[in-house]
Amino acid sequence: MAEPLKLGLAGLGTVGSATVRMLMRSKDELAARAGRPIELKAYASKDPPRDNTIDLSNIRKVDGPVALAADPEIDVFVELMGGAGDPAKSSVEAAFNAGHGVVTANKALIAKHGVQLAKLAEQKNAPFSFEAAVAGGIPVIKTLREGLGGAHISRVYGILNGTCNYILTQMLKEKRSFADCLKEAQKLGYAEADPTFDIGGFDTAHKIAILTSIAFGTEVDADAIYIEGIESITLADLEAADDLGYRVKLLGVATRNESGIEQRVHPTMVPKGSVIGEIDGVLNGVAIDSDMMGLTLVGPGAGGDATSSAVVADIVDLAAGRRVHPFGRPAAKLKKLARAPMQRHEGGYYIRLAAIDKPGTAATIARRMADENISLESIMQHRKASRPHGGDDPKSAGAAASVVLITYATSEDAVRRALAVIEKEGVLAEKPQVIRIEKS
Amino acid sequence: MAEPLKLGLAGLGTVGSATVRMLMRSKDELAARAGRPIELKAYASKDPPRDNTIDLSNIRKVDGPVALAADPEIDVFVELMGGAGDPAKSSVEAAFNAGHGVVTANKALIAKHGVQLAKLAEQKNAPFSFEAAVAGGIPVIKTLREGLGGAHISRVYGILNGTCNYILTQMLKEKRSFADCLKEAQKLGYAEADPTFDIGGFDTAHKIAILTSIAFGTEVDADAIYIEGIESITLADLEAADDLGYRVKLLGVATRNESGIEQRVHPTMVPKGSVIGEIDGVLNGVAIDSDMMGLTLVGPGAGGDATSSAVVADIVDLAAGRRVHPFGRPAAKLKKLARAPMQRHEGGYYIRLAAIDKPGTAATIARRMADENISLESIMQHRKASRPHGGDDPKSAGAAASVVLITYATSEDAVRRALAVIEKEGVLAEKPQVIRIEKS
Numbered sequence: 001m002a003e004p005l006k007l008g009l010a011g012l013g014t015v016g017s018a019t020v021r022m023l024m025r026s027k028d029e030l031a032a033r034a035g036r037p038i039e040l041k042a043y044a045s046k047d048p049p050r051d052n053t054i055d056l057s058n059i060r061k062v063d064g065p066v067a068l069a070a071d072p073e074i075d076v077f078v079e080l081m082g083g084a085g086d087p088a089k090s091s092v093e094a095a096f097n098a099g100h101g102v103v104t105a106n107k108a109l110i111a112k113h114g115v116q117l118a119k120l121a122e123q124k125n126a127p128f129s130f131e132a133a134v135a136g137g138i139p140v141i142k143t144l145r146e147g148l149g150g151a152h153i154s155r156v157y158g159i160l161n162g163t164c165n166y167i168l169t170q171m172l173k174e175k176r177s178f179a180d181c182l183k184e185a186q187k188l189g190y191a192e193a194d195p196t197f198d199i200g201g202f203d204t205a206h207k208i209a210i211l212t213s214i215a216f217g218t219e220v221d222a223d224a225i226y227i228e229g230i231e232s233i234t235l236a237d238l239e240a241a242d243d244l245g246y247r248v249k250l251l252g253v254a255t256r257n258e259s260g261i262e263q264r265v266h267p268t269m270v271p272k273g274s275v276i277g278e279i280d281g282v283l284n285g286v287a288i289d290s291d292m293m294g295l296t297l298v299g300p301g302a303g304g305d306a307t308s309s310a311v312v313a314d315i316v317d318l319a320a321g322r323r324v325h326p327f328g329r330p331a332a333k334l335k336k337l338a339r340a341p342m343q344r345h346e347g348g349y350y351i352r353l354a355a356i357d358k359p360g361t362a363a364t365i366a367r368r369m370a371d372e373n374i375s376l377e378s379i380m381q382h383r384k385a386s387r388p389h390g391g392d393d394p395k396s397a398g399a400a401a402s403v404v405l406i407t408y409a410t411s412e413d414a415v416r417r418a419l420a421v422i423e424k425e426g427v428l429a430e431k432p433q434v435i436r437i438e439k440s
Numbered sequence: 441m442a443e444p445l446k447l448g449l450a451g452l453g454t455v456g457s458a459t460v461r462m463l464m465r466s467k468d469e470l471a472a473r474a475g476r477p478i479e480l481k482a483y484a485s486k487d488p489p490r491d492n493t494i495d496l497s498n499i500r501k502v503d504g505p506v507a508l509a510a511d512p513e514i515d516v517f518v519e520l521m522g523g524a525g526d527p528a529k530s531s532v533e534a535a536f537n538a539g540h541g542v543v544t545a546n547k548a549l550i551a552k553h554g555v556q557l558a559k560l561a562e563q564k565n566a567p568f569s570f571e572a573a574v575a576g577g578i579p580v581i582k583t584l585r586e587g588l589g590g591a592h593i594s595r596v597y598g599i600l601n602g603t604c605n606y607i608l609t610q611m612l613k614e615k616r617s618f619a620d621c622l623k624e625a626q627k628l629g630y631a632e633a634d635p636t637f638d639i640g641g642f643d644t645a646h647k648i649a650i651l652t653s654i655a656f657g658t659e660v661d662a663d664a665i666y667i668e669g670i671e672s673i674t675l676a677d678l679e680a681a682d683d684l685g686y687r688v689k690l691l692g693v694a695t696r697n698e699s700g701i702e703q704r705v706h707p708t709m710v711p712k713g714s715v716i717g718e719i720d721g722v723l724n725g726v727a728i729d730s731d732m733m734g735l736t737l738v739g740p741g742a743g744g745d746a747t748s749s750a751v752v753a754d755i756v757d758l759a760a761g762r763r764v765h766p767f768g769r770p771a772a773k774l775k776k777l778a779r780a781p782m783q784r785h786e787g788g789y790y791i792r793l794a795a796i797d798k799p800g801t802a803a804t805i806a807r808r809m810a811d812e813n814i815s816l817e818s819i820m821q822h823r824k825a826s827r828p829h830g831g832d833d834p835k836s837a838g839a840a841a842s843v844v845l846i847t848y849a850t851s852e853d854a855v856r857r858a859l860a861v862i863e864k865e866g867v868l869a870e871k872p873q874v875i876r877i878e879k880s
Contacts, residue, residue, distance in 0.1 A: 022732075026590030032769045033585075137733045139587030145473075146762070147579030149752030150466030151745075217472075275738050278718050292462075292745040293577045298715050299735035305591075306733040312589030322586070322762040329472045 004037035005319040006073060008100075010044045010065035010091060011080035015105055015132070017051035018304030019080060019311045024054070030312070034319035044068040051304075069095035069102075076101040076127075076318055078311065084108035089117075096120045096128075103314040105132035105307055111206035111222045115213070118331035128326045129314035134207045135160055135284045137306030138299040139313065144214045144288065145328040151290035153215040157253040157438065160207040162282035162301045163191045163198040164230050164250040168267075169280040172238040172247075178231065190282060200229035201250060201265040208252030212263050214328045215288070216256055218337040221263070226342040228266035237352060237433060240404050241269050244350070244378070247277040251438060260338030262345060267435050269350050274440035287440075345412040348377070348437035350404070351419070354430035355381075357401035361427050365403060368422045372414040377406040400429040406437070444477035445759040446513060448540075450484045450505035450531060451520035455545055455572070457491035458744030459520060459751045464494070470752070474759035484508040491744075509535035509542075516541040516567075516758055518751065524548035529557075536560045536568075543754040545572030545747055551646035551662045555653070558771035568766045569754035574647045575600055577746030578739040579753065580726045584654045585768040591730035593655040597693040597878065600647040602722035602741045603631045603638040604670050604690040608707075609720040612678040612687075618671065630722060640669035641690060641705040648692030652703050654768045655728070656696055658777040661703070666782040668706035677792060677873060680844050681709050684790070684818070687717040691878060700778030702785060707875050709790050714880035727880075785852040788817070788877035790844070791859070794870035795821075797841040801867050805843060808862045812854040817846040840869040846877070 007023070009016060023030070023040055031037045042060040044067070049056065062068040069077040069091040077095035079102060081088050088109050095102045102121065104110070109117075110133045121128035131141045135158070144156070159165050163185055170181040182199065185191035197203050209222035230250050241248050246269040255262045270277040275296040279285040284301030287294060300306035317324075327334055355361045362381050369376060381403045407415070419432050447463070449456060463470070463480055471477045482500040484507070489496065502508040509517040509531040517535035519542060521528050528549050535542045542561065544550070549557075550573045561568035571581045575598070584596070599605050603625055610621040622639065625631035637643050649662035670690050681688050686709040695702045710717040715736040719725040724741030727734060740746035757764075767774055795801045802821050809816060821843045847855070859872050 022590040026592075030590050032773065033765075138735060139583055142582065142587055143579055146757060147582055147750075147753055149749035149754075149756065150462040150470050151749045152466070152469075273718060273720075275715060275718065278713060278715065280713075290749075292749045293740045293743075295578065295737070295739040297735070297737055300733045303733075305731075309589035309591045309730075309732045310587075313587055314589075316589065317586060320764065322764065324760065324762065325473075333472060 002036040004039045005034070005315070006039050006041045006075045007078055007315065008042045008062065008068045008071055008074035009040060009078040009080065010068055011082065012043065012045040012047065012049035013080065014050050014304040015307045015311065016045070016080040017049045017054055018308035019078065020049070020054045020056070021051060022308050022312050030316055034316045036319055038315060038319050041073050042068055042071055065091035066094045069100065070098040074100060076103060076315065078315065079104040079106060080311070082106050082108065084112040089113055092117055093120060096124045096126045099124055099126055101127035101318050103129050103311055103318065105130065105311055107133040107206045107210065111209045111220060114210065115219050115327065115331055115334060118326040121326060122331055127318050127323055129317065130326070131314050132307045132310035134210050135286055136299070136301040136303065137309050138284060138286060138297045138301065139310065140211065140286045140297055141214060143295070143297065144211065145324055148288070148290060151292035153288060153290045155253070155255040155289040156211045156215045156286065157251050158286035159249050159276060159279055159284050160204045160252045160286070160301060161198055161250060162284060163195065164204070165279065165284070166190050166282045167199070168230060168233065168238065168248055168250065171235055172242065175235060177235060178233060199231055201227045204250060204252040204265045208254055208263060208265060211286070212254040212261060212337070213334065215254060216261055217329055217334055218261060219334045221337040221339070224263055224337055224339040226264040226266070230267050232433065233267050236402065237435060240352065241350065244406060245272050246270060246437070247272055248435060249276065253438065257340055259344055260340035262340040262342070264342065264345070269435050269437040271440050276440060343411070343413040343416070346409055348409055349407045349415050350435040350437060351407070351415070352433040353403045353422070353428055354400045355403045356427050356429055361401070362403060364425055364427055365405070365422055368418050368425070369405070369407070371421070372418040374410045374414055374418055375408040377408050380404045442476040444479045445474070445755070446479050446481045446515045447518055447755065448482045448502065448508045448511055448514035449480060449518040449520065450508055451522065452483065452485040452487065452489035453520065454490050454744040455747045455751065456485070456520040457489045457494055458748035459518065460489070460494045460496070461491060462748050462752050470756055474756045476759055478755060478759050481513050482508055482511055505531035506534045509540065510538040514540060516543060516755065518755065519544040519546060520751070522546050522548065524552040529553055532557055533560060536564045536566045539564055539566055541567035541758050543569050543751055543758065545570065545751055547573040547646045547650065551649045551660060554650065555659045555767065555771055555774060558766040561766060562771055567758050567763055569757065570766070571754050572747045572750035574650050575724045575726055576739070576741040576743060577749050578724060578726060578737045578741065579750065580651065580737055581654060583735070583737065584651065584728065585764055588728070588730060591732040593728060593730045595693070595695040595729040596651045596655045596726065597691050598726035599689050599716060599719055599724050600644045600692045600726070600741060601638055601690060602724060603635065604644070605719065605724070606630050606722045607639070608670060608673065608678065608688055608690065611675055612682065615675060617675060618673060639671055641667045644690060644692040644705045648694055648703060648705060651726070652694040652701060652777070653774065655694060656701055657769055657774055658701060659774045661777040661779070664703055664777055664779040666704040666706070670707050672873065673707050676842065677875060680792060681790065684846060685712050686710060686877070687712055688875060689716065693878065697780055699784055700780035702780040702782070704782065704785070709875050709877045711880050716880060783851070783853040783856070786849055788849055789847045789855050790875040790877060791847070791855070792873040793843045793862070793868055794840045795843045796867050796869055801841070802843060804865055804867055805845070805862055808858050808865070809845070809847070811861070812858040814850045814854055814858055815848040817848050820844045
């Protein structure tokens with residue numbers, strides 16, 4: 001059997017610990033798959049391992065990840081510390097400069113510096129893989145890079161953040177508020193103490209930025225993403241969606257259209273019964289549409305076991321000598337991303353308005369929509385449930401009624417203009433809620 | 441750029457034509473992905489191309505696939521003729537003996553001779569890939585071989601035949617009979633004139649046999665598969681399943697348990713709302729369970745575009761020099777499959793009995809189940825809808841009533857014994873219908 005592949009691993013948190021455990025537990029099977037043994041030779045970690053059952057007594061500890069990355073005994077540096085800045089970035093650079101390969105799970109690093117690092121890796125002829133950076137255990141990067149033959153991808157979209165999907169699932173299932181379900185997610189360890197990164201859509205944005213690059217052959221451009229989080233979603237929205245045959249999911253979406261590449265992250269209505277629409281709880285799912293077919297992958301997007309299985313799969317590919325350009329083609333050949341402006345986004349819209357309940361309000365709203373050539377698939381008006389019941393008493397005029405509109409395909413611009421006019425008419429008691437509809 | 445990879449392609453049916461089209465259309469992109477041009481140099485086909493828009497005027501025609509496979513000008517033989525016997529088998533052997541690589545979409549060939557061919561390929565150090573042989577465009581073989589790191593797979597199962605899934609979907613959706621929906625599928629080209637291979641479960645068996653081998657590191661053993669088709673499924677079964685929260689799907693299932701590897705193909709009840717349960721129409725879906733996570737892939741299982749995209753993905757991997765053992769590990773190291781006997785299968789069961797409608801029948805049935813230690817989760821009895829309505833008239837005793845049982849987990853053996861006794865009691869008007877329940 002060939003020479004072993006020697007690893008240096010930095011970071012012993014949840015994913016790092018799980019990776020060490022899997023490398024040790026599956027030693028023989030991994031060697032059989034790779035055609036050579038895979039040996040953890042050295043590690044660096046500022047904290048003791050998260051999982052204290054792993055035995056590192058025979059593994060050399062190196063002082064700091066940068067020194068580990070350049071250590072002459074290793075072939076591949078496994079970066080599991082996280083964070084877009086140093087020491088993750090400097091240690092990955094040090095690894096490439098020493099001619100070592102790199103495997104990482106670091107989505108922030110790849111979203112921010114991935115192309116630059118890929119160029120360095122290719123210059124040094126060093127392998128560079130980051131399957132675990134997107135959607136945890138789902139092999140979506142491998143599928144995009146190697147699984148689709150000559151298909152032209154038109155859209156990649158999916159549920160890429162388990163925290164948000166858990167909260168949205170629980171809200172509808174248990175008829176509870178966003179705040180309540182967020183608190184529960186925090187208690188269960190699904191959400192951080194400061195949940196902004198997840199619920200604000202920023203984590204999803206990092207991931208869709210990486211997928212966009214691989215799918216469309218463009219440079220990663222996380223700054224070109226339109227981002228809305230799930231903070232404004234109410235139980236009323238989820239229930240209205242349910243009535244209309246939809247689920248609300250936080251999606252990352254990348255599509256190619258005439259004006260360029262559209263990248264967006266926002267709460268989205270997807271049909272009930274569609275694969276993405278039926279993904280509940282902390283699971284992730286990614287759909288890939290091409291001119292040849294549609295493909296959907298569903299699995300765990302986080303957690304030590306799932307994420308480390310993606311890390312180890314990358315390591316086995318390197319050990320077996322299977323090489324692929326990090327972004328599917330030479331980094332120097334990635335094109336600048338031509339951003340399709342969000343104002344020109346086209347699709348259906350769900351719009352919920354808290355309208356002042358007086359005669360003519362619905363007509364006013366419908367007219368303003370028509371002024372912008374927005375065709376309505378449906379319009380539903382009902383009094384707010386929180387109002388005392390009392391029939392159609394005209395004296396109650398002036399209270400709020402909920403008006404829910406579903407539009408046929410129109411443009412973002414038209415919707416914004418129509419809503420601005422309606423807001424100016426003074427018929428709304430609250431800011432309008434807008435949720436885009438995604439065709440499955 | 442490196443030397444081109446030169447292909448010889450045999451078979452110009454739906455998949456062969458689509459493959460030629462994709463190779464021509466995506467020439468530049470494939471070259472960028474592979475790091476070298478991919479050139480179709482020669483072809484063999486006894487018929488003109490199925491798709492007459494492809495231009496083969498500059499491609500050399502070779503007389504017969506065996507000659508093509510050994511042709512000194514080619515590097516890789518692409519076998520798209522189908523069939524387990526010759527000329528597919530002999531031409532693939534000729535390719536290996538000439539030191540050429542092989543890419544094929546031929547499930548029958550792989551199910552029957554795959555391991556033997558893999559041994560020959562490894563002996564000759566020739567690459568050998570067959571992603572398109574299972575589930576068309578879904579990259580399930582790549583995922584099993586390369587995407588799961590060190591995870592220990594415990595079960596692989598899925599919808600692997602679009603014809604059956606189409607028929608079962610249409611029956612429930614349109615409240616039509618099996619025979620009707622089969623005829624429709626034939627008219628739409630989803631089912632063959634002789635549909636036995638699909639609806640009898642044999643096509644699914646070929647595919648699950650291949651997945652079993654890769655998932656569990658065992659030799660392909662299609663003869664060890666327990667097979668039931670969907671011919672006996674009635675609309676009443678689908679409706680009863682719907683009432684009980686299930687969908688009925690023809691699944692191929694491979695699991696590892698204490699007594700060995702269980703491989704089975706049969707109509708199966710899976711929960712509504714599960715990813716597999718919600719896959720409708722001709723789509724396929726495969727779920728992979730491991731100690732680390734569950735993963736589900738959904739996409740088109742057939743058709744020229746989807747299947748050729750898998751063929752081309754294999755070709756690009758070969759062109760890029762990415763090598764993998766055909767069954768994930770050296771063919772010589774695959775173990776003999778230890779067959780877990782079907783009698784010892786454990787799980788829940790749906791049992792529908794056409795019982796003679798007389799006092800005590802339900803009690804008799806329940807008692808015989810209890811005799812075999814089968815616990816019932818539910819028992820539902822109702823008169824046959826086809827009987828004239830007429831209330832509980834005791835004079836109607838002797839007519840048939842439908843009794844539907846759902847059992848808790850029990851063994852196949854116990855169910856068969858209980859049903860044999862019940863049949864002997866003379867309380868049944870028809871043969872019992874048994875559908876196994878699969879946990880998602």
